[in-house]
Amino acid sequence: xxxxxxxxxxxxxxxxxxxxxxxxxxxxxxxxxxxxxxxxxxxxxxxxxxxxxxxxxxxxxxxxxxxxxxxxxxxxxxxxxxxxxxxxxxxxxxxxxxxxxxxxxxxxxxxxxxxxxxxxxxxxxxxxxxxxxxxxxxxxxxxxxxxxxxxxxxxxxxxxxxxxxxxxxxxxxxxxxxxxxxxxxxxxxxxxxxxxxxxxxxxxxxxxxxxxxxxxxxxxxxxxxxxxxxxxxxxxxxxxxxxxxxxxxxxxxxxxxxxxxxxxxxxxxxxxxxxxxxxxxxxxxxxxxx
Numbered sequence: 001x002x003x004x005x006x007x008x009x010x011x012x013x014x015x016x017x018x019x020x021x022x023x024x025x026x027x028x029x030x031x032x033x034x035x036x037x038x039x040x041x042x043x044x045x046x047x048x049x050x051x052x053x054x055x056x057x058x059x060x061x062x063x064x065x066x067x068x069x070x071x072x073x074x075x076x077x078x079x080x081x082x083x084x085x086x087x088x089x090x091x092x093x094x095x096x097x098x099x100x101x102x103x104x105x106x107x108x109x110x111x112x113x114x115x116x117x118x119x120x121x122x123x124x125x126x127x128x129x130x131x132x133x134x135x136x137x138x139x140x141x142x143x144x145x146x147x148x149x150x151x152x153x154x155x156x157x158x159x160x161x162x163x164x165x166x167x168x169x170x171x172x173x174x175x176x177x178x179x180x181x182x183x184x185x186x187x188x189x190x191x192x193x194x195x196x197x198x199x200x201x202x203x204x205x206x207x208x209x210x211x212x213x214x215x216x217x218x219x220x221x222x223x224x225x226x227x228x229x230x231x232x233x234x235x236x237x238x239x240x241x242x243x244x245x246x247x248x249x250x251x252x253x254x255x256x257x258x259x260x261x262x263x264x265x266x267x268x269x270x271x272x273x274x275x276x277x278x279x280x281x282x283x284x285x286x287x288x289x290x
Contacts, residue, residue: 030133
């Protein structure tokens with residue numbers, strides 16, 4: 001399980017803003033570079049092709065020169081997960097040992113950066129869906145992993161300046177951490193697709209269904225934010241209405257009913273303390289069959 005990191009403000013001294021090179025001029029690389037530049041970090045963007053240089057300049061950012069690479073203190077890889085090892089290997093031949101290497105891949109361990117004797121390595125994974133380099137990153141969280149106290153202090157300062165909350169992710173639990181992140185983003189989209197499918201079984205057009213369901217989903221998220229997971233739960237489970245749940249299971253398409261049952265079992269655990277024994281037992285018996 002990820003453990004909560006110490007706030008940068010709780011330390012005796014805050015790390016200074018050091019020279020940073022962002023490798024990759026895509027959506028995340030551009031958004032991170034813009035956020036750091038706005039807080040007066042000395043940041044450059046490194047790309048090996050002309051298209052990347054053009055995107056960098058179009059965003060009002062400065063392309064990194066070979067000299068910038070060598071004098072940087074931190075090199076952040078904002079590249080696809082599959083190429084992190086090869087990009088890291090290539091850069092490690094060019095960079096002095098004083099330049100830390102950091103990847104932004106939630107699923108990859110630090111070992112994806114290769115054997116870097118004498119060089120600090122880390123990961124800095126923003127928990128946000130970045131669809132444009134101009135997206136604001138503020139208000140999200142960054143998951144950090146590194147064995148270097150000095151690099152951690154710099155990454156904490158980066159997180160604070162960008163507007164991220166922050167926690168540390170132990171290397172041994174990285175897969176569980178990333179699975180949770182995927183469930184909250186891609187999993188939510190898949191759940192929306194299942195809900196649209198359920199409305200489709202009632203003869204409702206997919207476009208109209210999604211238009212109706214998105215505000216409902218947003219209201220549920222607001223409920224979680226205001227009252228927590230258990231307090232934000234609504235629907236027949238928290239009301240103890242086994243008859244409605246049984247009707248739902250009978251009406252749903254065969255590929256959606258098992259998902260509904262599994263989520264209902266999860267909801268029942270959340271609502272357990274709020275239910276009287278009789279309706280809770282009825283729901284448990286109904287859902288045990290599915």
